[in-house]
Amino acid sequence: MIFCDHLTKQLFAYQIPMTDVEKQRAPQLEVTDMHLSFGGIHALAGVSLTARRGGITAVIGPNGAGKTSLFNTVSGFYKPQQGQVKLNGQDITAQPPHRRAAMGLARTFQNVALFRGLTVLDNIKLGGHTRLSSNPFSAMCYLGAAKREEMALRREIERDVIDFLEIDHIRNLPVAGLAYGLQKRVELARALAMQPEVLMLDEPVAGMNREETEDMARFILDIQEERGITVLLIEHDMGLVMDISNHVVVLNFGQVIGEGRPSEVRAIPEVIRAYLGEAGLHKVAA
Ligand SMILES: Nc1ncnc2c1ncn2[C@@H]1O[C@H](COP(=O)(O)OP(=O)(O)OP(=O)(O)O)[C@@H](O)[C@H]1O
Ligand SMILES: [Mg+2]
Numbered sequence: 001m002i003f004c005d006h007l008t009k010q011l012f013a014y015q016i017p018m019t020d021v022e023k024q025r026a027p028q029l030e031v032t033d034m035h036l037s038f039g040g041i042h043a044l045a046g047v048s049l050t051a052r053r054g055g056i057t058a059v060i061g062p063n064g065a066g067k068t069s070l071f072n073t074v075s076g077f078y079k080p081q082q083g084q085v086k087l088n089g090q091d092i093t094a095q096p097p098h099r100r101a102a103m104g105l106a107r108t109f110q111n112v113a114l115f116r117g118l119t120v121l122d123n124i125k126l127g128g129h130t131r132l133s134s135n136p137f138s139a140m141c142y143l144g145a146a147k148r149e150e151m152a153l154r155r156e157i158e159r160d161v162i163d164f165l166e167i168d169h170i171r172n173l174p175v176a177g178l179a180y181g182l183q184k185r186v187e188l189a190r191a192l193a194m195q196p197e198v199l200m201l202d203e204p205v206a207g208m209n210r211e212e213t214e215d216m217a218r219f220i221l222d223i224q225e226e227r228g229i230t231v232l233l234i235e236h237d238m239g240l241v242m243d244i245s246n247h248v249v250v251l252n253f254g255q256v257i258g259e260g261r262p263s264e265v266r267a268i269p270e271v272i273r274a275y276l277g278e279a280g281l282h283k284v285a286a
Helices: 002-013 019-024 067-074 095-102 118-133 136-140 144-162 180-193 210-227 236-242 270-285
Strands: 029-038 040-051 056-060 083-089 105-107 198-202 230-234 248-253 255-260
Touching: 002 083, 002 095, 019 230, 040 056, 040 067, 040 255, 056 210, 067 083, 067 198, 067 230, 095 118, 105 136, 105 180, 118 144, 118 180, 118 255, 180 198, 180 210, 210 230, 210 236, 248 270, 255 270
Parallel strands: 056 230, 056 248, 105 198, 198 230
Antiparallel strands: 029 040, 029 083, 248 255
């Protein structure tokens, strides 16, 4: 009897590998009941959301709402107290950040996180190295088979990333001397070099002028439309969110307070209250 019980548990514990068709049918990215606390601060208090395959899902909310914390738990940088992340139907909650990256999750950071002393090209190549079998050190020293892999990566990056994001003119410059808007573009380039299935962008146009913002909006749309990459976008620029996203999730105090199409979300009283306060709600209603 004890043996049967043990066998049944073993059978249920064994996960049958998903076929490619099953993976395609599963939502691209699913977050379920995510909880993350720092001492007494509940950065995430039970957040669930789904990023639609091939769509742009925006995550918005006032300062401190938990948007970056959500990205940090999805990418594996923070370990939540509770909750689950699934990529293509596969539970990745226990995977470390580099495994999640290799499985297709790439991100940019709210505060640009590049190697400032390295050139633009070297920074971007570091993104590509997440997919190579040789390590970055042997690749940079051009050792053996690493040399061939490195050359192929360089060609691919030149065509698919540098030309695409129109940063050819700065490829050999150190990142430290670049204007902030360009640094943000280089960070996007590094994430693209990882050939992600899901691209998470944390405030990609913060600090940019109108023209830079419009360029970035065009790049994000091209990434989604031409490459079919699923985008998860945190942004305070409401014009951009309303223009390019298909679905919007609104966070406040670590909870989802509304979601829907951009036009729907704008009309949710709880969302208006979170952004404009009670007075704002009366003004909108009047
Ligand atoms: N590493 C940390 N240690 C302690 N508290 C943190 C940490 N990271 C985030 N928090 C807290 O968690 C809450 C959510 O922060 P988070 O950075 O996720 O907000 P956000 O929505 O990204 O805000 P913003 O729009 O200002 O970037 C805040 O109260 C913040 O102070
Ligand atoms: Mg943030």
